[in-house]
Amino acid sequence: MNPSYVNNSYSARTENPLYSINGEGLSIAGKDLVKILRDVLSKGVPFRFQTPGFSMSPFIKDGDIVTVTSLPDGSPGIGDVVAFIRPGAEKLVVHRIVGKKKGSFVIKGDNSPDADGLIPCKNILGCVKKVERQGKKVFLGLGPERFLIAFLARRNILLPVRYTASKLKRLLMPVTSKTKH
Numbered sequence: 001m002n003p004s005y006v007n008n009s010y011s012a013r014t015e016n017p018l019y020s021i022n023g024e025g026l027s028i029a030g031k032d033l034v035k036i037l038r039d040v041l042s043k044g045v046p047f048r049f050q051t052p053g054f055s056m057s058p059f060i061k062d063g064d065i066v067t068v069t070s071l072p073d074g075s076p077g078i079g080d081v082v083a084f085i086r087p088g089a090e091k092l093v094v095h096r097i098v099g100k101k102k103g104s105f106v107i108k109g110d111n112s113p114d115a116d117g118l119i120p121c122k123n124i125l126g127c128v129k130k131v132e133r134q135g136k137k138v139f140l141g142l143g144p145e146r147f148l149i150a151f152l153a154r155r156n157i158l159l160p161v162r163y164t165a166s167k168l169k170r171l172l173m174p175v176t177s178k179t180k181h
Contacts, residue, residue, distance in 0.1 A: 055109030059141030079146030
């Protein structure tokens, strides 16, 4: 095991949240994952895990590996993607900060129609600093463009913009493909 990170393959689809070896890593779910993540980040060590779900698509997709680090200077900012505990559920969630209000954060998935609500700073465990997809680093979504993504997501116009962009891409793809032949 590389001492700079903990590698686990977390899947929310696990019916029984017990520790198990699945050939690639340790499968951990629920409160156990939250406890380990807290413990590792409290020591200043980054934590890697596989994300389930589509709420952050296309920037973080189902099965991507994210690296979470402890909070920089104690407080994340608008546009940052954070790992947090949903109040009342003790469930780990990875979504983007789209606003601040009264010392709490408005957090929302990039592909979600609704915000998670006001999340107190104490529920935020760390910031996502790296995303890997099929062994390659994903750059879009964590750089300076994160501010624009947060702005669009907060106003519920990110999904229509993504839809329009994907339609334009499909229209232009045949033209690009034909010119290559």
